[in-house]
Amino acid sequence: MKSDSEIERDVRDELKWDPDLDSSDIAVSVKDGVVTLAGFTHSYADRLEAESAAKRVAGVRAIANDIEVRLPSIDQRPDPDIARDAVAALKSELPISHDKIKATVRDGWITLEGSAEWQYQKTTAENAVRKVKGVKGVINVITVKPKVEPSELKQKIQDAFKRNAEVDANRIQVEANGSEVVLKGTVRSWIEREEAERVAWSAPGVSKVDDRIVVSP
16 A cells, blocks of 8 residues: 655656646645645646646545636636626527526635536536636536436446446445445545446436545555
């Protein structure tokens, strides 16, 4: 098992290795496998990319992303302009369901509210507004309210795990209560944990996933 200092070294190296990221102002610290990212980036995309890079490192158990987004003056925009483009992005990506989602902007931060029938709609909405110029962050509180309760939800998710090459289905337990799912067990990496959660969210009608999986290399 890696020591905290080895994980810290590997995270720093991964940040520098990432061609899409300027990590010169990002600080890294590790305690008991939990990585804390601090400092600042010049875009929201870089903040997210730094988190993704850290998650790729073996031995990482959890991440606290405290990176601040400091936009260059050329990229700063008034909140009404950001809001207008956010609405346009939602209409473009979710032409049928965008009217059920409301975007509020304050100091460059977008808050998404409303409801969606599927988890993919909630995810798509967030991905759409992330790309808007001038955004410093996104808070997604959209509620997933499926119209139909999924049948045999637990079995569907377990079958999906067995088909997935990146997930060891034998190490993950699935519990289902109506449209809510609880995942338990252990996985070998943070990436595998994220993949298991993604698979569970992809099941028809899932409204909530409580991911209690532990990363244990």
